[in-house]
Amino acid sequence: MNTSKILFVCLGNICRSPMAHGLVRHLAENQFVRLDVDSCGTSGYHAGEAPDLRAQAKMKEKGIDISDLRSRAFSQSDFNEFDEIYVMDLSNLKDVMAMAQTEEHKNKVQLFLKLGTEETLEVPDPYYGSEDGFELVYQLLQNSAKTLIANHK
Ligand code: 4NP
Numbered sequence: 001m002n003t004s005k006i007l008f009v010c011l012g013n014i015c016r017s018p019m020a021h022g023l024v025r026h027l028a029e030n031q032f033v034r035l036d037v038d039s040c041g042t043s044g045y046h047a048g049e050a051p052d053l054r055a056q057a058k059m060k061e062k063g064i065d066i067s068d069l070r071s072r073a074f075s076q077s078d079f080n081e082f083d084e085i086y087v088m089d090l091s092n093l094k095d096v097m098a099m100a101q102t103e104e105h106k107n108k109v110q111l112f113l114k115l116g117t118e119e120t121l122e123v124p125d126p127y128y129g130s131e132d133g134f135e136l137v138y139q140l141l142q143n144s145a146k147t148l149i150a151n152h153k
Contacts, residue, residue, distance in 0.1 A: 003034040004152055007082040008112065009092050013041030013071040015134070016088045016123050018051040020112060020141050022059050022066035027149045035152055038082070042095040044073035052127065058134040079105040086112035086144075089122040115151075116143030 006024065010017040021039035028035040041047075049071045050056070059066045076099055078085065085108045087093045093111060100106045113121045123140050126133030 003036050004084065005036045005082045006038070006148070007078055007085045008037070008039040008088070009042060009074055009085060009096055010039075010088040010123075011042055011092060011125065012046045012127065013039055013073075014046045014049055014052045015055045015126050016137055017041065018066050018069045018071075019055050019059060019134075019137055020086070020088070020123075020145065021069060022064045023138075023141055023145050024148060026064045027145055028152075031149060031153070033149050033152050035149075039069065040072045040074045040078065042074050042092055044071075046071040047073055054126070054131060054134050055137075058131075058138055062138060074099070076101075079108065082108065084148075085109045086115075086148075088112060089125070112144050113140065114144075115147040116140075118143060 008017040008020040017039035021037050025037045051066050051069055056067055074096060079100060087096055087109060096109050097106060111121050113123060118140055123137055126137050
């Protein structure tokens with residue numbers, strides 16, 4: 001079977017989507033699940049930048065290194081490149097859906113937390129908040145990440 005290509009999308013691609021990217025990459029590697037994982041932002045505000053230092057620190061605390069990741073903006077070609085596109089909040093969903101040109105493209109896009117069991121369907125943006133926000137992001141991602149891995153076993 002071909003390796004599935006998974007894309008995580010948030011606004012800046014320096015907090016939430018790199019955390020999801022790093023978490024799923026880590027779980028896939030540890031469990032020998034073949035996944036190609038990438039992440040990007042609906043904006044290019046931080047293009048070329050490494051993840052926010054608070055996101056890097058939170059992931060390092062959990063044993064996951066995301067220092068190699070670099071921000072890039074979502075592009076139209078991502079709809080063809082990726083099999084599954086997971087967005088972090090409803091604003092990301094609206095922005096990505098607005099760029100979709102076919103039903104096939106639209107069907108690839110979903111709120112990431114829909115895979116999980118959390119009551120909330122949105123991963124809140126931690127950028128302007130306190131350090132606690134990054135722990136919350138990490139916790140909210142867990143169930144959905146496990147489901148995603150299980151779906152590809
Ligand atoms: P992210 O967080 O979408 O989780 O990467 C943000 C990062 C930067 C900005 C907004 C959200 N910003 O406006 O610069």
